[in-house]
Amino acid sequence: MARNDEPLLAGDRPSSENSDERTIEEEDALLTGKHKPQSTHRYGWPFWREIGIFVWAVVATAAVIIIAVMYQHQQTTRPHGSGTWKGSKPSGKRNLIFMVSDGMGPTSLSLTRSFRQFESGLPPDDILVLDQHLIGSSRTRSTSSLITDSAAGATAFSCGHKSYNGAISVLPDHTPCGTVMEAAKRAGYTTGLVVTTRITDATPACFAAHVNLRDEEDKIARQLIGDHPLGHVVDLLLGGGRCHFLPQGTPGSCRTDTVDVIGMAKDNGFSYVEDRAGFDSLQLGSAVKLPLLGLFASTDIPYEIDRRQVEDVYPSLDEMARTALKALSEATKDSDQGFFVMIEGSRIDHAGHGNDPAAQVHEVLAYDKAFASVLEFLENDDVPGVVISTSDHETGGLATARQLHRSYPEYLWYPGTLANVTHSAENLAYQLRDYLAQHQDTTESELRAFITQDLIGKGLGVHDVTETEINSLVDHSDPWPASYIFADIISRRAQSGWATHGHSAADVNIYASNPKDARKLIGNHENTEVGHFLRDYLDLDLEPITKELLEKGSSFDTFYADGSRESWMGRPVPESKKVDKMDHYHGDFKRSLDCNH
Numbered sequence: 303m304a305r306n307d308e309p310l311l312a313g314d315r316p317s318s319e320n321s322d323e324r325t326i327e328e329e330d331a332l333l334t335g336k337h338k339p340q341s342t343h344r345y346g347w348p349f350w351r352e353i354g355i356f357v358w359a360v361v362a363t364a365a366v367i368i369i370a371v372m373y374q375h376q377q378t379t380r381p382h383g384s385g386t387w388k389g390s391k392p393s394g395k396r397n398l399i400f401m402v403s404d405g406m407g408p409t410s411l412s413l414t415r416s417f418r419q420f421e422s423g424l425p426p427d428d429i430l431v432l433d434q435h436l437i438g439s440s441r442t443r444s445t446s447s448l449i450t451d452s453a454a455g456a457t458a459f460s461c462g463h464k465s466y467n468g469a470i471s472v473l474p475d476h477t478p479c480g481t482v483m484e485a486a487k488r489a490g491y492t493t494g495l496v497v498t499t500r501i502t503d504a505t506p507a508c509f510a511a512h513v514n515l516r517d518e519e520d521k522i523a524r525q526l527i528g529d530h531p532l533g534h535v536v537d538l539l540l541g542g543g544r545c546h547f548l549p550q551g552t553p554g555s556c557r558t559d560t561v562d563v564i565g566m567a568k569d570n571g572f573s574y575v576e577d578r579a580g581f582d583s584l585q586l587g588s589a590v591k592l593p594l595l596g597l598f599a600s601t602d603i604p605y606e607i608d609r610r611q612v613e614d615v616y617p618s619l620d621e622m623a624r625t626a627l628k629a630l631s632e633a634t635k636d637s638d639q640g641f642f643v644m645i646e647g648s649r650i651d652h653a654g655h656g657n658d659p660a661a662q663v664h665e666v667l668a669y670d671k672a673f674a675s676v677l678e679f680l681e682n683d684d685v686p687g688v689v690i691s692t693s694d695h696e697t698g699g700l701a702t703a704r705q706l707h708r709s710y711p712e713y714l715w716y717p718g719t720l721a722n723v724t725h726s727a728e729n730l731a732y733q734l735r736d737y738l739a740q741h742q743d744t745t746e747s748e749l750r751a752f753i754t755q756d757l758i759g760k761g762l763g764v765h766d767v768t769e770t771e772i773n774s775l776v777d778h779s780d781p782w783p784a785s786y787i788f789a790d791i792i793s794r795r796a797q798s799g800w801a802t803h804g805h806s807a808a809d810v811n812i813y814a815s816n817p818k819d820a821r822k823l824i825g826n827h828e829n830t831e832v833g834h835f836l837r838d839y840l841d842l843d844l845e846p847i848t849k850e851l852l853e854k855g856s857s858f859d860t861f862y863a864d865g866s867r868e869s870w871m872g873r874p875v876p877e878s879k880k881v882d883k884m885d886h887y888h889g890d891f892k893r894s895l896d897c898n899h
Contacts, residue, residue: 393841394686395637395638395639395640395685395686396640396685396686396687396688396839396840397630397631397634397640397641397642397680397683397685397686397687397688398486398640398641398642398643398687398688398690398836398839398840399627399642399643399645399676399680399687399688399689399690400459400642400643400644400645400689400690400691400836401644401645401646401647401669401672401673401676401689401690401691401692401813402456402459402505402644402645402646402647402691402692402693402694403646403647403650403666403669403691403692403693404452404499404505404646404647404648404649404650404651404693404694404697405452405650405651405652405653405654405655405693405694405695405696405697405698405805406647406650406651406666406669406693406696406697406810406811407693407696407697407700407806407808407810407811408696408808408809408810408811409696409700409701409702410650410654410662410666410696410700411430411432411433411666411811412702413659413662413663413666413700413702413717413798414430414662414663414666414667414670415428415429415430415433416702416715416717417663417717417720417721418430418663418667419717420717420718420721421717421721430666430670431670431671431673431674431677432669432670432673432691432811432813435673435677435691435813435814435815435816436811436812436813437812437813437814437817437820437823437824438811438812438823438824438825438826438827439809439810439811439812439825439826439827440692440693440809440810440811440812440826440827440828440829440831440832441809441826441827441828441829442455442693442694442695442696442807442808442809442810442829443464443807444458444464444465444466444467445464445465445466445474445881445882445883446466446467446474446879446880446881446882446883446884446885447467447884447885448807448884449695449804449805449806449807450467450694450695450805450829451467451468451504451516451695451805452503452504452505452516452651452694452695453465453467453468453469453470453504453507453508453516454466454467454468454469455505455694455695455829456470456504456505456507456508456509456694457469457470457471457472457479457508458694458828458829458830458832458833459482459508459692459694459829459832459833459836460479460481460482460483460508460509460833461473461479461480461481461482461508461833461844462482462830462833462834462836462837462844463479463830463833464830465479465881466875466879466880466881466882468514468515468516468517468875468879469514469515469516469881470504470507470508470511470512470513470514470515470516470518470522471507471508471509471511471512472512472513472514472871474881474882476514476871476874476875476881477848477852478512478848478851478852478855478871479512479844479848479851480844480845480846480847480848480849480850480851481508481509481510481844481847482509482642482833482836482837482840482842482844483495483509483510483535483536483642483644484509484510484532484535484844484847485837485840485842485843485844485846485847486642486840486842487532487535487536487537488532488535488846488847489639489840489841489842490637490638490639491634491639491640491641491642491840492537492538492592492630492633492634492637492639492640492641492642493510493535493536493537493538493641493642493643494536494537494538494539494540494626494629494630494641494642494643494644495509495510495526495536495538495539495540495541495643495644495646496538496540496541496619496622496623496626496643496644496645496646497540497541497542497645497646497648498541498542498602498603498619498622498646498647498648498649499541499542499543499602499603499646499648499649499652500519500541500542500543500546500601500602501523501526501539501540501541501542501543501597502519502522502523502526502543502546503519503543503648504516505644505646505648505694506526506539506541506644506646507519507522507525507526509536509644510525510526510530510535510536511525511526511530512525512851512855512870512871513525513871513872514869514871514872514873514874514875515872515873515875518871518872518873519543519546520546520557520558520559520561521870521871521872522546523543523546523547523557523563524561524563524566526539527539527563527566527567527570527572527595528566528567528570529566529858530858531850531851531854531855531857531858531870532847532850532851532854534570534593536593537592537593537594537630537633538590538592538593538594538626538629538630538643539594539595539596539597540594540596540598540617540622540625540626541596541597541598541599541603541622541648542597542598542599542600542601542602542603543597543599543600543601543602544576544597544598544599544600544601545557545600545601546563547562547563547564547567547595547597548562548563548564549561549562549563554600556600556601564595564597567595570593571593572593572594572595573590573591573592573593573594573595574594574595574596574597575594575595575596575597575598576596576597576598577598577615578598578614578615578616578617580596581596581598581617581621581622581625584596584625584629586621586624586625586628587624587625587626587627587628587629587630587631587632588628588632590625590628590629590632590633592629592633594629596622598616598617599616602648602649602652603616603617603649604616604726604729605649605652605653605661605664605665605726605728605729606618606619606649606661606664606665606667606668607660607661607664607665607723607724607725607726607729608725608726608729610664611724618668619645619647619668619669619671619672620668620671620672620675622645623645623672623675623676624675624679626643626645627643627675627676627679630643631679631683631685634685640685640687642836642840645672645676647665647666647668647669647672649661649665650662650665650666650669650697651697652728653665653697653698653726654696654697654698654700655697655698655803655804656726656727656728656785656786656789656803657698657786657789657790657793657800657803658726658727658728658785658788658789658792658793659700659720659789659792659793659796659798660720660723660726660727660762660792661726661727661728662698662700663720673689673691673813676689676815677689677815680815687815688814688815688816688819688820688839689813689814689815690812690813690814690820690823690832690835690836691812691813691814692810692811692812692813692829692832693810693811694810694829695805695806695808695810696805696806696807696808696810697804697805697806698800698801698802698803698804698806699800699801699802699806699808700798700799700800700801701798701799701800701801702715702798702799703715703797703798703799704793704794704796704797704798704799705799706794706797714797715796715797715798716795716796716797717796719763719764719792719795719796720792720796721763722762722763722764723761723762723763723792724760724761724763725761725762726785727785727786727787727788727789727792728785729761730757730761730762730784730785730788731784731785731788733756733757733761734753734757734775734784735784737749737752746776749776750772750776753772753775753776754767754772757775757788758771758772758788758791761788762788762791762792764791764792764795766795767791771787771791774787775787775788786803809826812827812832820835822834822835822838823835855869855870855871856869856870858870
């Protein structure tokens with residue numbers, strides 16, 4: 303029989319689950335001659351039970367999803383640990399810690415991460431504390447250039463406005479803009495600045511001073527301690543730059559006048575410390591009397607790679623940060639308002655300017671340690687708070703790659719060479735300068751031996767230095783050119799590349815203690831949006847501050863004997879300097895590579 307002609311009841315035909323039951327019923331009907339009617343109920347109890355279970359599961363799943371969404375929304379619309387938000391702003395007492403990693407770009411993190419993994423024998427998936435808190439990135443252009451400087455970058459943070467390179471919280475129309483720190487102080491917050499460079503440098507200055515040009519550091523020093531239309535707006539200042547506070551003629555002074563700014567600070571009620579013993583007396587913040595001025599170096603605090611060898615002289619960024627947090631927390635424990643502090647890892651930028659990869663990794667590690675301490679403080683503190691960290695710009699055009707020859711390069715860079723370095727290139731350059739000053743009758747052979755053995759061998763850990771490299775150091779005794787040469791010696795061997803001794807236009811990272819606390823900064827943003835977040839988190843209005851500066855500023859102008867008058871914001875911006883539009887190409891590639899041209 304053909305397969306298509308098989309009987310319908312062929313033996314190999316699959317049967318249904320109820321075939322046995324149907325067979326019994328059919329046989330009974332044949333024997334009795336009575337047809338058994340079908341049940342009027344097509345679906346029995348088991349079917350409806352399964353339907354009920356299914357419906358219950360769908361409803362329960364939907365309820366869980368709705369609850370989860372509501373919980374997530376609640377968590378992302380209020381700061382960590384706080385109770386409520388009023389509209390889009392937090393309410394109640396709170397603290398804000400703003401950290402600036404000056405000059406640190408994304409490649410700085412890659413460089414440091416690989417260095418740390420090598421030096422400590424860590425696995426490839428080991429990351430920095432900062433890496434765990436990345437939430438976004440920032441665009442950094444100023445009004446005068448696609449490549450910003452620290453002044454314009456910090457003005458975007460402090461005022462929430464773009465301005466020209468060199469502006470210290472001054473707008474392109476040459477008027478001052480109220481800052482978040484000034485508004486915070488007026489609103490009852492206690493305030494602080496902590497840096498490893500001069501406290502009069504661009505980034506800290508932008509939060510509590512206003513000058514047309516960033517090099518007016520003598521004026522900035524006076525404004526920081528209260529010689530200002532708003533009075534003193536910073537309760538705690540820790541960093542370097544003592545020379546700008548000492549009157550001209552005093553040992554260690556770099557002022558161009560005879561004003562004793564430290565004396566002015568004391569008259570304004572400031573406590574003052576200036577050395578390691580003075581810092582230690584603060585007991586990491588437990589014994590601080592505000593307002594406090596702490597100046598621990600004549601200019602900049604040394605690079606971390608050098609400072610760690612003289613810890614008995616200079617405090618670290620981490621120590622100063624912890625001191626500030628403890629002091630500000632103690633000062634506000636019984637107040638209705640919390641505190642606002644800006645903490646800057648200032649010399650990451652300087653390492654980039656010097657193209658010094660060894661100094662760079664130690665500066666980033668020091669910053670990462672301070673960031674971790676801030677997180678620990680927030681975790682243990684009873685007052686709700688948040689830390690936001692970002693950079694004002696990238697410095698150096700750093701790349702973890704370098705092509706040394708005309709042939710196609712291998713894909714390599716060597717963090718191990720940085721582990722052998724004991725001093726920054728800047729420090730080695732000053733050692734060379736001091737050696738030449740103290741050994742004016744030294745022979746060339748003695749000088750070459752000192753450079754080869756003591757500076758390059760011991761300082762950089764390099765033992766294959768070339769005659770060309772040594773000759774370049776013998777011919778240059780000035781600290782900066784020499785520091786560039788030392789930095790290039792180690793950069794070439796590490797195969798780390800640099801595009802410039804200046805800044806770049808690279809986007810920079812944004813970090814937060816918790817993304818729920820900084821949801822408005824998730825993703826890519828203009829740097830001014832960081833300033834807006836700081837303002838909004840503290841629920842501040844900067845416009846009345848700006849208005850007051852405009853009204854009172856002229857009363858702080860300087861009048862000279864010849865009848866001339868100088869604005870309280872210093873010299874005017876030269877007419878040749880562009881402040882409100884981009885510069886254009888001038889045939890720069892034709893310029894000499896000589897540093898003097």
